[in-house]
Amino acid sequence: MKVYQVIPRGYCKGVIQAIEIAKKQAYQDDIYILGMIVHNQYIVDALENLGIKTIDKKGASREELLDLVDQGTVIITAHGASEQVINKARKKNLNVIDATCPDVIKTHDLIKRYLDKKIEILYIGKSGHPESEGALSIDSKHIHLIETKKDIDNLNPNLVYVITNQTTMSLYDVYDLCEYAKTVLKNITIAKETCQATTIRQEAIAKINDDVDVVFIVGDPHSNNTQKLASISSNKANKTTYMIESVNDITLEMLKDKKVAAVSSGASTPTYLTNQVINYLKQFNYHDTSTYIKPNIDLNKIL
Known part of the structure; x- marks a missing residue:
């Protein structure tokens, strides 16, 4: 393959x-x-x-x-x-x-600087995510979690705001919400904080090769940045996409009639696990059952 x-x-x-x-x-x-x-x-x-x-x-x-x-x-x-x-x-x-x-610390510092200026904070993030939890708890009264456009609609349009975000959010989702906020709120400053690592990984997925017919994103289901990579691959690049934790999650059905695969992984995914996926797919032949055998995962090699 x-x-x-x-x-x-x-x-x-x-x-x-x-x-x-x-x-x-x-x-x-x-x-x-x-x-x-x-x-x-x-x-x-x-x-x-x-x-x-x-x-x-x-x-x-x-x-x-x-x-x-x-x-x-x-x-x-x-x-x-x-x-x-x-x-x-x-x-x-x-x-x-x-x-x-360090990028999370940078966002916290930005939030504190604007709070000192008595400016309300809009924080684009995922409810319940530990990064959002840490940011919101800086000042739960003056930091507002934004997940959808409806959250923006519910704000007082006459206050002064700055909008920032969880570092692992989709840069495309953040852009859309920031653009929408500018149409609803009278006085808003944009301070996007999607980290560079997240940005360049998402851009690479969005520009994936035309001949790819299946994409595997390796990562934990708890990982927001992994979820966003899979979403961009599916919705923006329009590719059949599977988010998997390891080579063990690949099924024959996923590979049926597929000739070209692309592999990426979340920012917290061990290279060892991703390499196992890449090497398995390289040798895979749907018509040769000897290529179906998957390698064992050695925890000693994870770190």
Whole structure:
């Protein structure tokens, strides 16, 4: 099978930094991560093998997760956390290690600067996502989550606003919402914060080769940037697209009558997993059952 390896893809600098910070705590006592260090279960499992425990509970905020830790060290994930979370951890006499992505910190700093000027913040993001949670908790009264145009319609048009966003959002969705906001609100400043890694990965997917008849986006279903890559491939590039966690998710039905595949991956997807997908597709022949055999996944190679 012919395979295009979409470039760039995979790990961004924030993910690399977070993983390296976590790995330095390997085999020490009472090391906890508040939520998934990055949104990839294979990375979480590989860190567990190093004695680094992930504390996660569906629907629980980072502040609530701290109630499950009584001693030791907590690592703040790449998605960031509010000052309330860090202060609570220190009040519990926990050691705090911050693995927040530099681009997320940059967005937080931008939000704080505009809040100091008494300007309302519109934050384009995903409800319940830890990055959005961290940003919104800076000032829940004056930061407004924007997911749809309806959220903009419900605002007071006479106030002064700045609009920014979760770093992993679709740059096309952010553009549309920003353009719409300019037609509804009288006084608004645009301060888009889609990180460079997200932007160039999304642009590469949107410009995918015409002869591609199936696209595989490798990544965890929790990963917003992976979801956005799949959405852009499907809706903007108009390609048959599958979001998969690993080579094990590829089925024969996905490959039936397909001759040319393209592969990309989310910013928190291990290169090892993506390479397994690429190599499997390269050797795959629908008419040769010996090419159906998939490789085993070795957790020791994830990190």
